[in-house]
Amino acid sequence: MRFALFENKVMPEKLLTSSEKTHRISFIESIPHQELNKAFSYNKELQLQLSGKQLLLDDLSFPLQNIHEHYENGYLHYRKGLTTEKNKSICQRCGNQDKHFFARFPCARCGEECVYCRKCIMMGRVGECTPLLSWTGPSPYLECSVPPLTWDGTLSDGQQTASRRVVEAVQNNTELLVWAVCGAGKTEVLFEGINQALTAGKRVCLATPRTDVVLELTPRFKKVFPNIPVASLYGGSEDRHLYAPLTIATTHQLLRFYQAFDTIILDEVDAFPYTADETLQYAVRQARKSTSSMIYLTATPNEKWQQECRQGKREFVTIPARFHRHPLPVPEFHWCGNWEKQLKKDRLPSNISQWLQIRLDANKQCLLFVPKIEKMEKILPLVRKLHPKIKAVHAEDPKRKEKVQAMRNKETPLLLTTTILERGVTFPNIDVAVLGAEDRIFTESALVQIAGRVGRSSLAPGGNITFFHYGKTEAMLRAKRQILNMNEEARKKGLIDY
Numbered sequence: 001m002r003f004a005l006f007e008n009k010v011m012p013e014k015l016l017t018s019s020e021k022t023h024r025i026s027f028i029e030s031i032p033h034q035e036l037n038k039a040f041s042y043n044k045e046l047q048l049q050l051s052g053k054q055l056l057l058d059d060l061s062f063p064l065q066n067i068h069e070h071y072e073n074g075y076l077h078y079r080k081g082l083t084t085e086k087n088k089s090i091c092q093r094c095g096n097q098d099k100h101f102f103a104r105f106p107c108a109r110c111g112e113e114c115v116y117c118r119k120c121i122m123m124g125r126v127g128e129c130t131p132l133l134s135w136t137g138p139s140p141y142l143e144c145s146v147p148p149l150t151w152d153g154t155l156s157d158g159q160q161t162a163s164r165r166v167v168e169a170v171q172n173n174t175e176l177l178v179w180a181v182c183g184a185g186k187t188e189v190l191f192e193g194i195n196q197a198l199t200a201g202k203r204v205c206l207a208t209p210r211t212d213v214v215l216e217l218t219p220r221f222k223k224v225f226p227n228i229p230v231a232s233l234y235g236g237s238e239d240r241h242l243y244a245p246l247t248i249a250t251t252h253q254l255l256r257f258y259q260a261f262d263t264i265i266l267d268e269v270d271a272f273p274y275t276a277d278e279t280l281q282y283a284v285r286q287a288r289k290s291t292s293s294m295i296y297l298t299a300t301p302n303e304k305w306q307q308e309c310r311q312g313k314r315e316f317v318t319i320p321a322r323f324h325r326h327p328l329p330v331p332e333f334h335w336c337g338n339w340e341k342q343l344k345k346d347r348l349p350s351n352i353s354q355w356l357q358i359r360l361d362a363n364k365q366c367l368l369f370v371p372k373i374e375k376m377e378k379i380l381p382l383v384r385k386l387h388p389k390i391k392a393v394h395a396e397d398p399k400r401k402e403k404v405q406a407m408r409n410k411e412t413p414l415l416l417t418t419t420i421l422e423r424g425v426t427f428p429n430i431d432v433a434v435l436g437a438e439d440r441i442f443t444e445s446a447l448v449q450i451a452g453r454v455g456r457s458s459l460a461p462g463g464n465i466t467f468f469h470y471g472k473t474e475a476m477l478r479a480k481r482q483i484l485n486m487n488e489e490a491r492k493k494g495l496i497d498y
């Protein structure tokens with residue numbers, strides 16, 4: 001689209017009645033804001049769809065004429081989708097500045113060669129002629145006449161402490177890291193803080209990197225907040241235009257929001273791939289209001305964050321113990337020699353075979369983590385000699401869901417897996433081993449998560465976690481130390497009984 005600039009406002013080319021000179025929006029120095037005309041009767045549906053968002057014209061199904069009237073009356077603003085600084089393009093939607101993620105093409109919309117962002121192209125093209133639309137009129141009224149939370153469960157002592165801190169952060173618009181061990185029950189810790197935010201008419205977003213988690217959390221939150229609309233956003237979801245006081249979204253979906261939320265809760269901060277970290281941080285910055293609170297949830301903060309916590313530079317609260325008051329199982333380290341060389345000779349290191357055999361004999365289910373798919377394929381026929389029902393699963397496996405289900409149904413005695421099962425899945429009573437724990441893919445955080453698969457249920461709170469390695473790594477040592485530290489802290493605070 002092209003705009004003309006005259007009488008201190010912009011006008012889309014299609015609505016022009018005179019022959020003004022037109023430009024692509026990226027090349028208009030600044031887009032004049034219009035003063036809010038209180039007498040204007042604005043479109044309530046447009047208000048709901050656009051409040052706190054940054055959308056493309058294509059995302060909205062209103063006539064351009066109608067949309068533009070809202071601009072002329074100060075209810076809407078056009079921002080440049082792409083800006084240029086020192087000859088460098090910057091995508092205003094996703095924050096991309098990397099020139100490898102920009103391309104040019106002959107654009108039919110502006111009739112010129114247009115630069116566009118490839119990084120966020122799956123949400124619709126943002127190019128030099130693309131305006132991002134935001135609402136600048138009054139916010140929709142969020143009614144909250146009854147207390148929204150109906151949960152009547154109880155919190156553990158550790159959860160209680162964390163819950164109080166979350167409430168404080170929400171009230172004071174500050175940042176807080178909730179560092180909760182795997183199996184501590186971090187979701188319940190959010191309920192009271194969200195409740196208070198909603199009661200105060202605030203807008204809350206719970207964001208997580210994975211669609212699976214959005215799908216799992218949505219019904220839980222709908223159940224405890226039954227009287228308010230909850231929007232559930234992921235690629236292809238139907239709630240795209242639902243204006244809700246509580247939004248549960250993939251972090252990716254935050255890219256469509258703009259100054260929307262008073263509270264953002266970011267779940268599993270560490271699970272986000274490091275390379276995409278900048279996009280995520282940009283998305284979060286854009287999506288939160290300038291005065292807002294930010295809660296980070298994780299079981300395994302990265303090294304930098306751990307250091308900031310120790311140095312008192314980051315506000316945090318730990319939940320060092322699980323709900324069932326048993327300590328976290330501590331990893332055992334076992335040297336298994338040059339296992340890759342052994343595999344080439346179609347052999348498994350003997351201590352690994354032994355570890356597996358003991359569990360197969362005792363009917364104890366287990367997971368064996370392997371660093372790479374190709375190694376897994378090599379190992380599968382070898383372990384199948386021990387038991388024919390052993391299976392293997394990896395990220396691109398089309399039967400992934402069925403295989404996880406078969407494990408849940410106890411039909412599979414041993415499941416070989418890559419790191420995809422490191423988080424999110426819970427099997428009640430299993431032992432876990434890592435083969436080749438020295439591999440770079442097994443970061444401190446991955447190893448803590450893997451160890452966190454063991455002993456989750458109160459009926460089987462113990463279990464064995466073993467790292468088989470060909471040389472200990474710093475990540476292995478740090479993972480073990482982190483687990484020992486949490487157990488020690490939990491004992492000191494009287495949060496475990498055993």
Ligand SMILES: [Zn+2]
Binds near residue numbers: 091092120121
């Ligand atoms: Zn972009």
Ligand SMILES: [Zn+2]
Binds near residue numbers: 001110112114
């Ligand atoms: Zn164009």
